[in-house]
Amino acid sequence: MCVKKILEWLGGKPPVPVTGDLVDVSLVINDYAGSANDLNGCERDQDNAEKTLKTYWPFKVIKFKNSEVTRKLFKEQLTLALQEKWDTVILFMDCCFSEDNTRALSIRTRFVPPEKPIKKIRKHIGRSPEMKWIAFSACQDFQTAADAYIGGAYNGAFTYFAMKALKPGMTYKDWYEVTKVLLRDNNFEQIPEMQGPEELLNKRVFSDKTLFFQYSGHGTPVQDKNGDEADGQDEALYLYDGVLLDDELHEILTTIS
Numbered sequence: 001m002c003v004k005k006i007l008e009w010l011g012g013k014p015p016v017p018v019t020g021d022l023v024d025v026s027l028v029i030n031d032y033a034g035s036a037n038d039l040n041g042c043e044r045d046q047d048n049a050e051k052t053l054k055t056y057w058p059f060k061v062i063k064f065k066n067s068e069v070t071r072k073l074f075k076e077q078l079t080l081a082l083q084e085k086w087d088t089v090i091l092f093m094d095c096c097f098s099e100d101n102t103r104a105l106s107i108r109t110r111f112v113p114p115e116k117p118i119k120k121i122r123k124h125i126g127r128s129p130e131m132k133w134i135a136f137s138a139c140q141d142f143q144t145a146a147d148a149y150i151g152g153a154y155n156g157a158f159t160y161f162a163m164k165a166l167k168p169g170m171t172y173k174d175w176y177e178v179t180k181v182l183l184r185d186n187n188f189e190q191i192p193e194m195q196g197p198e199e200l201l202n203k204r205v206f207s208d209k210t211l212f213f214q215y216s217g218h219g220t221p222v223q224d225k226n227g228d229e230a231d232g233q234d235e236a237l238y239l240y241d242g243v244l245l246d247d248e249l250h251e252i253l254t255t256i257s
Contacts, residue, residue: 018062028064131253136176138156
């Protein structure tokens with residue numbers, strides 16, 4: 001790791017105040033510490049989302065990447081963003097929590113294996129019975145999210161096709177359905193997920209005061225330490241300096257008023 005990265009990691013980057021009617025807070029990691037877990041398409045996901053959103057709506061975009069995306073920064077930035085009053089909050093996650101045998105040169109999975117084998121049952125980060133937000137994710141929890149060579153460059157397959165699907169006037173449910181079809185028709189097995197209250201899912205996309213909180217990078221399962229998971233595991237975002245557990249993410253999201 002270069003000296004600059006060490007200093008950035010130790011010092012950290014402060015969160016940015018989030019104000020406005022339409023805000024995209026984007027955190028992505030291509031370049032992890034070391035090289036074994038590096039990805040190719042996450043920074044392009046960030047640029048693609050910004051370009052697409054700004055094509056149709058007057059979005060303010062706040063971007064963080066690579067060594068800036070620490071546990072501390074992620075938690076502080078989401079907490080700070082949710083201090084603003086929003087009509088709609090969207091958690092957009094291009095990562096996965098399961099592993100398969102894909103090893104094609106043009107495709108990498110956005111998954112870091114756990115230190116110990118973990119039995120898996122259906123659940124997913126960002127979900128809750130009392131959700132007041134929309135969670136839009138790259139794949140089912142038993143599938144992998146592809147970091148793939150598409151359209152002449154590396155992209156997250158989910159972000160790439162979600163941004164191709166996105167058009168003004170559609171509902172969030174429509175957005176999900178078109179994204180799912182595009183992934184299928186382009187021979188990606190991953191099936192995206194979208195969950196949230198019906199009153200949010202049936203809204204027209206970005207038609208009111210909206211926070212779009214985007215993450216592209218690795219996900220991973222980890223051993224549950226507080227005993228609140230039936231399968232003995234938590235799901236986690238694999239950030240630059242460690243994991244962010246679903247329990248930690250849920251605690252912040254439940255502050256939405």
